[in-house]
Amino acid sequence: MAVNGGAHPERCILVTGGAGYIGTHTSLQLLLDGYKVVIIDNFLNSCEEAVRRVVDLAGKRGKNLVVHKLDLCDKQAIENVFDLHRFDAVIHFAGLKAVGESCAKPLPYYVNNILGTLNLLDVMSTRNCKKFVFSSSATVYGQPESVPVTEESSLYVLNPYGRTKLQVEEMMRDICSADPDWRTIVLRYFNPVGAHPSGRLGEDPQGFPNNLMPFVQQVAVGRRKELTVFGSDYNTKDGTGVRDYIHVQDLATGHSAALHKLFTTPDIGCTAYNLGTGKGTSVLEIVAAFEKAAGLKIPLRIADRRPGDCSEVYCAPDKARRELGWIAQNGIDEMCRDQWKWASNNPNGYRSEQVQSLDSKPVVNGNHEAVIINGTAT
Numbered sequence: 001m002a003v004n005g006g007a008h009p010e011r012c013i014l015v016t017g018g019a020g021y022i023g024t025h026t027s028l029q030l031l032l033d034g035y036k037v038v039i040i041d042n043f044l045n046s047c048e049e050a051v052r053r054v055v056d057l058a059g060k061r062g063k064n065l066v067v068h069k070l071d072l073c074d075k076q077a078i079e080n081v082f083d084l085h086r087f088d089a090v091i092h093f094a095g096l097k098a099v100g101e102s103c104a105k106p107l108p109y110y111v112n113n114i115l116g117t118l119n120l121l122d123v124m125s126t127r128n129c130k131k132f133v134f135s136s137s138a139t140v141y142g143q144p145e146s147v148p149v150t151e152e153s154s155l156y157v158l159n160p161y162g163r164t165k166l167q168v169e170e171m172m173r174d175i176c177s178a179d180p181d182w183r184t185i186v187l188r189y190f191n192p193v194g195a196h197p198s199g200r201l202g203e204d205p206q207g208f209p210n211n212l213m214p215f216v217q218q219v220a221v222g223r224r225k226e227l228t229v230f231g232s233d234y235n236t237k238d239g240t241g242v243r244d245y246i247h248v249q250d251l252a253t254g255h256s257a258a259l260h261k262l263f264t265t266p267d268i269g270c271t272a273y274n275l276g277t278g279k280g281t282s283v284l285e286i287v288a289a290f291e292k293a294a295g296l297k298i299p300l301r302i303a304d305r306r307p308g309d310c311s312e313v314y315c316a317p318d319k320a321r322r323e324l325g326w327i328a329q330n331g332i333d334e335m336c337r338d339q340w341k342w343a344s345n346n347p348n349g350y351r352s353e354q355v356q357s358l359d360s361k362p363v364v365n366g367n368h369e370a371v372i373i374n375g376t377a378t
Helices: 021-032 048-064 075-084 099-104 106-126 160-178 212-220 248-264 283-294 318-324 332-345
Strands: 012-016 036-041 065-069 089-092 131-137 183-189 191-193 227-230 245-247 270-275 300-303 369-372
Touching: 012 021, 021 036, 021 048, 021 248, 036 048, 036 075, 048 065, 075 106, 089 106, 089 248, 099 106, 099 160, 106 160, 131 160, 131 248, 160 183, 160 270, 183 248, 191 212, 191 248, 212 227, 212 283, 212 332, 227 283, 245 248, 245 332, 248 270, 248 318, 270 318, 283 332
Parallel strands: 012 036, 012 089, 036 065, 089 131, 131 183, 183 270, 191 245, 227 300
Antiparallel strands: 065 369
């Protein structure tokens, strides 16, 4: 749970990629914590309906959310947004995130994840907005030599997606070393799952799912015939891969805790934190927990291991507990319960409601569209 002592009512947070899975949950948490929130998103892998639901769930605080549709590769569009708002900090989620796709098409990953971030940081620097929370990943650890993984474990990436995350981390370390006014927190989180307890926000992957839980839920609602389990001969408790699964709601409070740390710690520099439960759960254990939550059977097919997959990865989250006052509150049962509520209420994700569009208001001094949702530009 985040221990942030309450947000300053005038603080405005820019959330890039805020219409995505983790971005929507975090934006909602920030609104409920009392922040003003501005989302920028190109809606390539997200949709407007998700943002509309954030506004609904935020209640009267939904008026404090503004959304701009733009791409971070368009630096002038970022400048235009900074002309409209005064930001106290930035949380950076935006980027491409599929490991397999990054191996097949590395160039778009470098363009979006590196160039887009460089554009954002350059604008932040010129506008003297130097508090930054970066959405990194456990992929920066590669195949760890030992578990649990700590923030001091060796960094070694195995794919272009992970390489972009590590390169941004290194950029931030260089920037903070050169300019002590910057305060940066790198959050390396492990395997996000679950959904908002209301069942109204959740993960809605476009196309083929890249992660286990969305695949399980699509089998559960009849969109796919069976779940393929890659590898049953690992040296683990039941032969299947073990990962550290974390509820997306816990990730959201982790980002709020990171913001509080930035606002209260002048000399933090660039500091990394693992966000996870510290417990490893196997693929078959996840499936069993989901079957219990949903009250149905998930058909399985066992396949060979995939190249590059690790047998067991989980983290030591002690540093986040000590320094951020944060600890994961939800276990696998809660993750599967909320995932099933989302899946059963939204078997096709947000798609059935995407025909609706947000009331939008063009920004005349920019080449992007500003979507004003129950709020006004600040």
